Amino acid sequence: MRPLSLTNRISALFAVAASLVLLVTAYFLAQAVEAHFKAEDRHELDGKLELIRNLFERAEGPEELAALPRQLDDALIGHHGLAVAVIDATGRLWFTTSGATFPDALLRDCQARPAACTAENLREWEQAGRPYRGMAATMRTPQGGAYTVAIALDIAHHAQFMQEARSVLGLAILLAAAATAVLGWVVTRWGLFPLRRVTATVAGMSAKHLAERLPTTGLPVELQPLASAFNAMLARLDDSFRRLSAFSSDIAHELRTPISNLMTQTQVALSSARGNEEYKEILYSSLEEYERMAQMVGDMLYLAQADHGLLKPVQEKVNLANETRGLFDYFEAWAEERGVALAQTGAATVPGDRLMLRRALSNLLANAIRHTAAGQAVKVSLATQGGQAEIFVDNPGTAIPAEHLPHLFDRFYRVDPARQRAGDGAGLGLAIVKSIVDAHGGSIAVTSSEQRTRFRVVLPTGE
Known part of the structure; x- marks a missing residue:
């Protein structure tokens, strides 16, 4: 599998990072909006409970208590999506608005523990596929009668708004990630132009151009140490190449002399018949040249071992x-x-x-x-x-x-x-x-x- 280029990697990382940031931002934004809706609903429910409490407190006699359901209907006119139910001390449904249905647990808990039944007891539930948010509280008349009042708001419009907001945020995050990837690719490619220029310069170098150096001026700060290190490496290579060329030339020169001497002596020896002593003298002279070449080859092998770290001194x-x-x-x-x-x-x-x-x-x-x-x-x-x-x-x-x-x-x-x-x-x-x-x-x-x-x-x- 072909690895991704550095430009594509950085672009992908930009897109992932941007997506993560936007997702976290969207999460906290959704939580903040949800908390805002919840606070508004609580405020509205508290207001209606306070209104109902005032009506119960003014019901000083049986006539006023009998008129209380009509007063509740009048007070709740125009409040669409608001449901109210009132249960007396015997558990009988004393008053309810149309379509009001509350969880049994909410009503039982409030009847069983009146002291714990406060406005803080806010709950959410669904009925017929519609979400509700409500609470229950205990009301008392001046004669001492106890009633459990449950009140709820239809929050379907809030849920629909949050669903649409999440969809919009999701689409915005996808578009932002794509835009970030494209912009990251453009910016990264532009930012890596000095590196491509350095690569092009390096690609054009050869053994004949080791004296060339990478420009260190005009490069980004991150690439200047790389250019300096590469120039230092080129200087070492240039020096080593020159020394290697000189070394090869010197080897040829040093070996040419004894080989020429041996050839000359052999040609002279073969040019005419000679006595044993003359042949001995020629052989001794040739032996000296052989010893010289053997010493040279031995020294060169010794230095080659040193170059490769093969010299291990005995301690x-x-x-x-x-x-x-x-x-x-x-x-x-x-x-x-x-x-x-x-x-x-x-x-x-x-x-x-x-x-x-x-x-x-x-x-x-x-x-x-x-x-x-x-x-x-x-x-x-x-x-x-x-x-x-x-x-x-x-x-x-x-x-x-x-x-x-x-x-x-x-x-x-x-x-x-x-x-x-x-x-x-x-x-x-x-x-x-x-x-x-x-x-x-x-x-x-x-x-x-x-x-x-x-x-x-x-x-x-x-x-």
Whole structure:
């Protein structure tokens, strides 16, 4: 089943809400009119009872009492729809108007309990399909005779008015609900025009137009956060797309060099017959290129795991000072060859994966040694404070321009795009360091000046 559009939903809700409001209003209006009619009827009945009471009070003798029915007829002339019945103390019907019939319960209750038979005892009943509203009261003559007087009004005209009023109100509610639905549809469609404009803009975007942004001015207040959030998402997508394009280009460039070398070496080897030693030398050279490509592929797979949250560090106590000294032993020969000294101070212990942290430290040290001039020293400093362990890797060298610092941890990023990385790895080392640090809940930053370049790694100690 096709879901309703937002415009149709809002229009339907408007119609339902309007109908509920009108129904409640109509209910209270009908109650108010009914109460008004009831109050008018009570007032008229009270007046007639008072008139009849005065006639009974003036009947001081038998002659006056005998003339009382004629006086009642004269007093009730012209009051159509008014019925009166008088019952004496013996229960005999003493006086009645034509067509007057009262419920037996009304008369019995009044005779049985005269003190409770007051004007407040208003009742409603039907006779021959016509509704009546009436009451009964006890009257006494000056001689002490007790009579029960019942009086009622034919309220058929009230009932007819209320029925017609309910029909009109029902029709008015239906028409108002329909009008509200139509007007709600028009107003909602007009109100949602900015949203349709945003939708049209978004629908026209593609990978080639990620630099476009949604306009935030002129939008309703409710849509401005949506436009701002979407623009921020576009900025992230644009940045990710650019980096992905650059990443693909760098992969092609990095793989092209070893593949070209292998092809050249193979072509040279096949161009003429050679001795065993020459073939061995060519194979060793090819092996170096294979190892370089294997390292690159391994690093790329490692970063892919990091991107998908698949790096799950094993939690163990790692002594960073011991790991640093072990790496110094590993890099000692290469550092001596380049004339670079290695120094380490401080101590720190963190929970984490020892092999992963060792790899991060190894990449930082290799990067520092590679960019340190002969006769200089690479220094590693360890410290613990405030529940965090800090690792500083300092190396003297040429300052890195400030605009390049935020991108040093990007894959294949080069400070100098024209520079080739012959023998210097594929440019994924610092990206791997950042992924390892992130997996351990830490952070990494870099600063550079004419005196030194410093990498600062912060890891939680779990304390």
